[in-house]
Amino acid sequence: MRLVDLIKNVEISAIIGELNPDFEITSVINDSRKSNSRALFVAYSGYREDVHEFIPAAYEKGVQHFIISKEKKDDFVIFKDAIFILVDSPRKALSQVAKNFYGDPTSQMKVIGITGTSGKTTTTFAIYKALRWMGKKAGLIGTIEYRVGDKIYNSTNTTPDILDLYEIISLMKNENVEYLVMEVSSHSLALGRVDGINFDICGFTNFSQDHLDFHKTMEEYLDAKLKIFDVLSSSNKNRKTLVVNKDIEVFPRIRLKASKYPDIKLKTISLVDRGADYYSRVVRLLPAKTVFELSGRNFEISMIGNTNVYNFSMAIAILKELGFPEREFSGGLAHIKVAGRMECVPNNLGLTIVIDYAHKPEALEKLIKTVRDVIKNKGKIITVFGCGGDRDRLKRPVMGKIACILSDYVIITSDNPRTEDPLKIIKEIEAGIIEEGMSNYEIIPDRKEAIFKGINLAKKNDCIIIAGKGHENYQIIGKEKIHFSDKEVVLESLGYLEREKGFLALEARKNLYLSLKFGVDYLSKNLNEEKKGLLVEGISQIIKDFYLLRDNRPLRQSITQLAMDYDNNFSMDDLKLLYSIEKALRTKNAFYSTLQTLSLEELKKIFDKISGVINETDFGNLQ
Known part of the structure; x- marks a missing residue:
């Protein structure tokens, strides 16, 4: 040029x-x-x-x-x-x-911007997914990733530097993108990264403490957020709209600011005020989904809690302001899940495991309260979290206090310490807990070890919350970025636990044999009262899954035949134990009870004997 x-x-x-x-x-x-x-x-x-x-x-x-x-x-x-x-x-x-240089690409597409302390990622993702559902060519710029149509690119910042931003948007224009949905961070507003972007509509999700390492005070932080008015007003679009969460504490300030921008139409969402332009009412909060009503229509989403009702209400309001009828996009909202945002990890242990990006006080508070509200099984909540280094230090004791007050047990660990000493960060978190006089916590600086411990502590119906990093697949220690994923660690931990508990996998016959051997070895080294339940489960699974399949006879007969077939391998005491199990099986609910009455030594003996008689031939016969 x-x-x-x-x-x-x-x-x-x-x-x-x-x-x-x-x-x-x-x-x-x-x-x-x-x-x-x-x-x-x-x-x-x-x-x-x-x-x-x-x-x-x-x-x-x-x-x-x-x-x-x-x-x-x-x-x-x-x-x-x-x-x-x-x-x-x-x-x-x-x-x-x-x-x-890039030909002013945002003049040639509809541009949606979302700002606020929390909820930006979920809201933008919901809008993007709804647009794609309707067949629109859409682009996404956000914390987790950038998308051009369905092509995914790695994200470097929530809102990139202006030159990088224009390069991405230019790529979108070349791909004929009609709608751009982007997160607008307070840093980008303060440092001019979105200057010159021609927005059509913006959303203001909420406002709470964050980024005080950069903004210094809450007033300065709010001033940065309110620059969204200047950016929107400078757009060359004819119709400009700002949708705001009316329920946030700073709404009066936002409304006052809006009065000075007559070219911007102000719209509101609320879960409290029926007079809002878009009023939502929660219908059902469930562990795996949420149902809410907005403008007389029910919406079902696959994300949990009031926080996500706000996020999706914002998305719906923006889509409607863009002129889309609800019937066209509602189906696209039903199955949206966002990585690391109240993400539930499936497991066979009866646990609820939630991974979330919550790394600021209000977000952590909402997260734990949401989990408490939707998990109705009265289980305990174990929270694993830390705080990032080289960031706002004032929030650390506040988050420690919130975690311990709202959780049954807390494990304080490392997050992204960056150039700070992880132990000093942890001490600053702990200060808030000590001030509150609470003791329901422990410190495990190694994040992987902390996650393992949290999951190992949990019993059936408990919930483990792992907060702070969410979708991130790295940990920043010093100036080095190393691979680390909370979800991968959770899955690794679940793998160990499920091998301990299940021993036998019906869907993988080879694992059945190997897992049994693993279980014997593990339990022989780690036998204690805590593991007794696992041992009982293991024996019952061996008898039910292995021997029932082996000869296809009823379970009682299988156990009796087992004792007869291998009487050379069993002592009289062992046979008595086996027969006691066989007898218990005649009564429907007595099987587990009988096993549980046995001593650890008796259980170990039975387990070792059963594993000793299973050999490769038996394994081969199951193929």
Whole structure:
């Protein structure tokens, strides 16, 4: 692109050097590592406000054209053959240059932005999925991933730097995307990453403590969020709408702000106020789904709790404001699940295991309360969580206090410690618990070990909440990012437990034999009262699953025949035990009771003898 076209509408104060308007620019950069002789370097970034210090490195790599702050004009006089375009605001200049370079792609599509402390990912994903359900070509930019149609790309930030953002959106335009749905973080609003994006409609989900390492105060944080009005107002779209959660504490501030922007139509959602534009009423909260009513129509979703009723209500309101009738998209909402957002992990142990991204006080509180509300089996809640390093330290004791008050037991662990000492972070979390005078917790810094311990502590009907990292498949320790997934660790832990408990897998005959051998070895080394229930389960499974299949005879006869077939391997005491089990089977509910009356030593003996008589021949006969 010609340089003169690239800097069109940029407010220029002065130019140092001889500018050739026809010079061909092939790339716009704000990172000296991407330097080349045909690049235009703009001294602003959505990650750090001042990148002037990287100009010498860019110059050494061949860059000749720079846009800089006019306040810095004397800093680079030594670069005699370079062209410096001086501006009042490098931030505004970068936005305009990016728009020029990529052809202002958001003017040619419907753009939906979602801001708020929590709920952005779920809300954007729900809107995106509903649009795809209706056959619309849609793009998604968010915390978990970027999507162009159904193509998935790795996400680097909730809202990327403006140059990266425009590059992604340009790709979407080339793929004929009609609708762009994107998360809009407070960082992006404060640092200008979304300046120049032509939004049609935005949503404001909620507001609570977060990012005080960056914003310093809650007031500054709210001011950053309220910049959504400026961004939306500057859009070139004719109809601009902001949908706001009316139930949040700062709604009066939002309404006051809205009164100063007559070009923006304000709409509201609520679960409390029937006077809201979109009022929702919870019909049923269940462990695997939620049913709610909005505007006289029932919606069923596969995510749990009031928090997700707010998220999906926001999505529905936005879709309706875009002109879509409910009947066209309601089916697309029913089966939406978002990775690491109140994600339930299926298992055969009778446990409810929830993985969630909750990493701020209000989110953690809502998460635990939601689980308590929807899990009706009166089981205990065990919460495993930590706090990220190099982030808001003030929330750490608050989150410790919330976790211990609302949970039956808490395991404090490491999150992404980054350059902080994980133990110091944990101590700051613990301070809030100590202040509250509570003791229902322990500290396990190793996150994998902590998750294993949480699941091992749980009994049938209990719930384990693993909070803080959600979808993330990494852990940042120091400046190194290593592979780590809460879900993978949960599945690994479940694998061990299910082998301990089940021993035999009916659907995998080879595992049946190997698992039994594993169980014998494990239990022989770890036999105690805690494991007695597992041993009882193991014996019952062996008898029920293996010997019943082996000769296809009724279970009582199988046990009797077992004793007769292998009487050389069993002592008289062993036979008595076997016959006592056989006798118990004649009474429907006595089988487990009989096993449970046996001592650990008796159970171990029976288990060892049974495993000793199962051999490869028996295994082969089952194939």
